[in-house]
Amino acid sequence: MAMGEFDLIARFFSRPVRRAVLGGGDDCALLAPAPGQHLAVSSDMLVEGRHFLSTVPPLRLGHKALAVNLSDLAACGAEPLAFTLALALPRLDEPWLGEFARGLYDLADAHGVELVGGDTTAGPLNICITVFGQLPPGQALRRDGARVGDVLWVSHPAGGGIGDARLALECFRGQARVGDADWPGVRAAMEMPQPRVALGLALRGIASSAIDLSDGLVGDLGHLLRRSGVGASVDVDALPASPALRRQPPALRRECALAGGDDYELLFSAPAAAEAAVQAAARSAAVAVSRIGRIEAAAGLRLRDAAGSVVGAAPRGFDHFSA
């Protein structure tokens, strides 16, 4: 007998809620942000072939669907509260749903966020999550606060870097290869991104601007620079890279680091005098950060090598309609 929509919600997505006033099962969920706090809201939709491959295990897909949304809260310095899940499924595959729900809830538990509502329907596989966070008025990390002279920073795993998610995609596409020992870590970079929520919170009052890396460093930095009305130089030799990425040919390595996409690390600016505070914030969040450039008055982005020479043109950021 086919499992119906309401059975599906009851079985896989109906855990008791504690932070919401009224949780799943009514027309709306009711949230009560702490008195005086602003509510931060973000939606991301994941489509097969665009945001994940059919090869992704459902546990990892559940993780990633929430992770990319939490990453938006991190980029605003917001404290995660809750999320809604809207899910279109081509069929009712109970083992798949069980694994998907497990990946989703494991990450939700790790960040103390609750699933408070949503929708399920039949249709081509599509996952739409909306996340809610809170933060004190005036303390949001915004895209428009970078100032000339600020240092540009990027977060990354200790001993790792950015670009591994793209490297994994190129391996799946047959355009790159990594050694057997490197593959699990490279693949996990694409399928199990870790949203930098603790770092975002720790950077409140320190970072002058922030954005999360979802479409590639060059594209996302471009948004930040345009919104802030400034330009920047980036030292391509300072971009953090994993040992696996460092073993790739230079052109691929640069493409992955500069235009990779799917990193879900934080790119942020801070006054030069705040370097110790940035490092302390990173330590408190148990994540590494690297200085990768500087905010400049001249519009646009200049890529330089360690010697300061301008090298090549910036590749375009990833765009879902033209890539």
Add this chain to the structure above:
Amino acid sequence: MAMGEFDLIARFFSRPVRRAVLGGGDDCALLAPAPGQHLAVSSDMLVEGRHFLSTVPPLRLGHKALAVNLSDLAACGAEPLAFTLALALPRLDEPWLGEFARGLYDLADAHGVELVGGDTTAGPLNICITVFGQLPPGQALRRDGARVGDVLWVSHPAGGGIGDARLALECFRGQARVGDADWPGVRAAMEMPQPRVALGLALRGIASSAIDLSDGLVGDLGHLLRRSGVGASVDVDALPASPALRRQPPALRRECALAGGDDYELLFSAPAAAEAAVQAAARSAAVAVSRIGRIEAAAGLRLRDAAGSVVGAAPRGFDHFSA
């Protein structure tokens, strides 16, 4: 030249926001609910062939995508504030997007809600909206408040009824026919539902429970009864019906009214003594309401005719995975 994702957002979905602290263009939107108010949240996902037909004009689709979400706020008695839009599009069809955005914004303007963020991507057509409303603590219309002896009410257009959306679907399917004069109204019932936001607000403190009719009267009433721990009798002869539906064969008429789906009217209970208050609320909201039954202690739903005799079994509610 293909229009990219960011151009699409800038061109069609970037109007200035007034009610949000920080609107589209950053990682999150920031909302500031009025002090002490709870935030009501709901998500609905619309998939072609399930929630709308390929024949729907894009202006009406934009309207409906927001309307079904506002209807959830109405069913909670919440005041609409804002919404996010996540949109997967198979191609960049600019005239289509222009019309879709117009239908969306026209309804948003009518209800004073702002588009504060979202996501666009390539993929099979999918529209996921999350709406936000606010309401004072303890004043939400909930599904679990119906009490034995309460009267059951349903809203509907003056001179019209419920079931026309299903009748329109049956006409598109070739299973029913209506006269040329009736067709525009019947079709509009399916494609341009009017969320009963004003009625929901007016029913705060009057209705004991409420739900919006999205899956059909019997199915939605079933949710309300189960959550409230009560049963009900419904007088099938008291169900409001449009002249077009009244001209249909009795079996089809009953199917449309009882299990139609897509009505987006409010089904609610209120103490018998509140009849005058319910009627006044409906007048203030410029919508009609009809008494259709009564809450009873015995579990389950009994369908009766005007003489009080039990007639037939209740058809099932619409379920997206088994219908």
